[in-house]
Amino acid sequence: MARNGVISWRRRSSDQFDGSDLSPCGSEEVHVLAVDDSLVDRKVIERLLKISSCKVTAVDSGIRALQFLGLDEEKTAGDFNGLKVDLIITDYCMPGMTGYELLKKIKESSTLREIPVVIMSSENVLARIDRCLEEGAEDFIVKPVKLSDVKRLRDFMTRDVGDRVRSDGGGTTHKRKLQESSDVSSCSPSISSASSSSSSSQPTTPSRSPSPSVSLSEPSSPSPSPSPRSTGPRSPSSLESPTRRLKMSSCCD
Amino acid sequence: MEVGQMQRRLVEFTKSLFVEGFLDGQFLQLQQLQDDSNPDFVVEVVSLFFQDSEKLLNDLTSALEQQDVDFKKVDAHVHQLKGSSSSIGAQRVKNACVVFRSFCEEQNLQECMRCLQLVKQEFYLAKNKFETLFTMEQQIVAAGGSIPATEITSF
Numbered sequence: 001m002a003r004n005g006v007i008s009w010r011r012r013s014s015d016q017f018d019g020s021d022l023s024p025c026g027s028e029e030v031h032v033l034a035v036d037d038s039l040v041d042r043k044v045i046e047r048l049l050k051i052s053s054c055k056v057t058a059v060d061s062g063i064r065a066l067q068f069l070g071l072d073e074e075k076t077a078g079d080f081n082g083l084k085v086d087l088i089i090t091d092y093c094m095p096g097m098t099g100y101e102l103l104k105k106i107k108e109s110s111t112l113r114e115i116p117v118v119i120m121s122s123e124n125v126l127a128r129i130d131r132c133l134e135e136g137a138e139d140f141i142v143k144p145v146k147l148s149d150v151k152r153l154r155d156f157m158t159r160d161v162g163d164r165v166r167s168d169g170g171g172t173t174h175k176r177k178l179q180e181s182s183d184v185s186s187c188s189p190s191i192s193s194a195s196s197s198s199s200s201s202q203p204t205t206p207s208r209s210p211s212p213s214v215s216l217s218e219p220s221s222p223s224p225s226p227s228p229r230s231t232g233p234r235s236p237s238s239l240e241s242p243t244r245r246l247k248m249s250s251c252c253d
Numbered sequence: 254m255e256v257g258q259m260q261r262r263l264v265e266f267t268k269s270l271f272v273e274g275f276l277d278g279q280f281l282q283l284q285q286l287q288d289d290s291n292p293d294f295v296v297e298v299v300s301l302f303f304q305d306s307e308k309l310l311n312d313l314t315s316a317l318e319q320q321d322v323d324f325k326k327v328d329a330h331v332h333q334l335k336g337s338s339s340s341i342g343a344q345r346v347k348n349a350c351v352v353f354r355s356f357c358e359e360q361n362l363q364e365c366m367r368c369l370q371l372v373k374q375e376f377y378l379a380k381n382k383f384e385t386l387f388t389m390e391q392q393i394v395a396a397g398g399s400i401p402a403t404e405i406t407s408f
Contacts (some may be wrong), residue, residue, distance in 0.1 A: 038333065038336055038340070039301060039305055040301055040302050040305060040336055040337040040340050040341065041336065041337065041338075041340050042288070042303060043297070043298050044283070044298060044340050046342075047286045047291065047294060047298075048286065051286055093332065122332075122335065122336045122339060137369060141340065143336065143340065144279045144282070144339050144340045145340075146279075146282050146340075147282055147285055147286070215341075231323075
């Protein structure tokens, strides 16, 4: 039930590029690589992305993700596998290679580091969020992932893809600009379905729209720790102190 | 029973699931992902959850029966269950998992075993509720009616 104007607009524009969604240029369709070891979560994220007009490839581990991206242990990432990936969205807690480790591998690769990586986690731990953003993650989404989270990513991605198609290497500059303008974002309560349509009326930055309840008392620890009390805000900006952001979001309830 | 009546019953039942805390907002998200191109999405995801989690519960049971309980392993299983129950909006199952995890951290075997019982209880209760919900939906569709959209204004 894709309900609002943003989604149907996207579908109209991708209609113009009929059948050309495998070509790296000239297609508006965003290709997302989703990485999650949970079968249920993979099914949900896949549907969330598809309903937001994204092409999706879903894999169950970091290793498989790297294989898909052409960055195996055995061979160096020479030439791209042909299916250009515009965004990688990965779970944080996974057996074997964590999302954080996957993020690092991607950012260390000269061929892949330009691809924006978004981390998802059920745990709203500031230290974790900061670490991921510092490593170059574009955004950090607290699970469970909602339609409004994906729409926000989608809006950001389409602008970014457009820029990359138009100008070579313009992606980085564009991202920096986006980050600078991601200050006080409009707070959108997440439970009522009506409000998510109002928050997507303009293409905003990967701005971290927080959800109503906020926990300021997160323990800052290097190892992932469960935080039972937090239902937490979504994803903070890397430029502002997380605490300040959280305060803003709590008063905008 | 005529279609209108069935639809009203479904609406009331669905509301009760939210009021009683069985479901939370994430379930509404799932419903939004269902459309004519994916008319069984909710049933599919929920069924997947119950299948997948049944195994997890068995693993949890045997992990807690070991001579030397590996609490990290137990916690990892509960974390997984917490995550997937949260993804489908099964709030009470999720909350039971949250409590369970705190006892894993404490390495309190007795409390963990109690928590496992509670989680299982909530799991089967939720399964029951979902089955009822889906049966009611099926009956409406079979009678030629459409499923009314869930409208939650305040709770």
